[in-house]
Amino acid sequence: MNLSIVRRSMCITASFDTGVYAIVTLMIFMAVVGPVIAPASVYFSDIGAALMPPSTAHWFGTDDQGRDVLWRVVAGSRATLLSAMLIVTAYSLIGVAVATLATVGPRWLDEMLMRITDIGLALPGLVVALGFAAALGPSLQSAIVAKAITGWPITARLLRGIMRQTMTAQFVVGAQAMGVSRWRLMTRHVLPNSLDILVVKWAGDIGSAVLVLAGMSFIGVGAQPPSAEWGAMIANAKGYVANAWWVVAAPGAAIALAAVGFGLLGDILQVRRDPSLRGR
Secondary structure (H helix, E strand, C coil): CHHHHHHHHHHHHHHHHHHHHHHHHHHHHHHHHHHHHCCHHHHCCCHHHCCCCCCCCCCCCECCCCCEHHHHHHHHHHHHHHHHHHHHHHHHHHHHHHHHHHHHCCHHHHHHHHHHHHHHHHCCHHHHHHHHHHHHCCCHHHHHHHHHCCCHHHHHHHHHHHHHHHHCCHHHHHHHHCCCCHHHHHHHHHCCCCCHHHHHHHHHHHHHHHHHHHHHHHCCCCCCCCCCCHHHHHHHHHHHCCCCCHHHHHHHHHHHHHHHHHHHHHHHHHHHHCHHHCCC
16 A cells, blocks of 8 residues: 555656656747747737737737737747846856865955955845946846846855765875865865755746846836747736736736746756655
8 A cells, every 4th residue: 555655656656746847848849949939920929910919910919019829928938038048057157166266265355255245145135136237238238237136145055065065084084195186176075076066056046036137027027028038028018907917917927937937947856866855
C-alpha cells in the first residue's frame, strides 16, 4: 500500500514537472520566434475592426486599434521575456563579481563591498529602480538598466556566503596546503562549486523580473505604446476594461503564466539540487 502511494506520488510529481517544463518551453519558443511568425498586421491599425470580441477570426479579440490581441501577445513575448532574462543575467553577473572580490580579496575590500551591499539591500529596490528609469527617460531600455543595477545585492550577499562556506571545504583546504593561489582556488574550485544555487535563483528570478517590467511599463516608465510589451499592452487598454475585457485578459494571463512557470521552474531546480527538500 505504501509503495503504491509512493509510486502515485512520483507520477504526480513527474507530471507536474513536465507541465512546468512545457510552460517554460512554450514561453521561450514564443520569445524566440514570436515576432518572426506574427503577421505584419499586428503593427498597423485597422480602426474598422477595433475592439472586436473573441471569435474564430480573432481568438482573443482585437484592441482599440483593431490589432489582433493574441498575435500582439505572441509578438510582444520577446520584449518581455528576453528583457527579463537580460535583467536577471546582468545583475547576476554583477553579484558574482562582487561576491568573488569580497571572498578572495583582502578583509578591508570584503567589508567595503558588503557594506555597500547592505545599503543596497536596505533600500526599496523597486522604488529605486523606478527612480532610475524615470531619470533615464521612459523606455524599455531604461527599465532594463534600472532593474539590472538595483537587483544585484541579494545575489552578491547570497553567493558570498556560499563561497565563504566552500572555502572551508576539505578539497579547498587541501589545495591551499599545496600552495595553490587564492585566485586559482576561486576560479578552479570555489566558483564552479558555488554556481549551482545561482542557476536556481536565475530561473526563479525571471518570473519576478517579468512582473517588475510589466509593472514599470504599466505606470509609464517602461516600454511605451505602441510597443507590444505585455505591461504596455495592459496600460494602453486599461480604459477599455469595462467594455472589452479581453484586451487586458490576454496579456495579463501571459504575465501570470510566465511568472508562475519560471517561479515553479526555480522551485523544481532547487529540489533537484537539494534532494532533502523532496516530500516537504
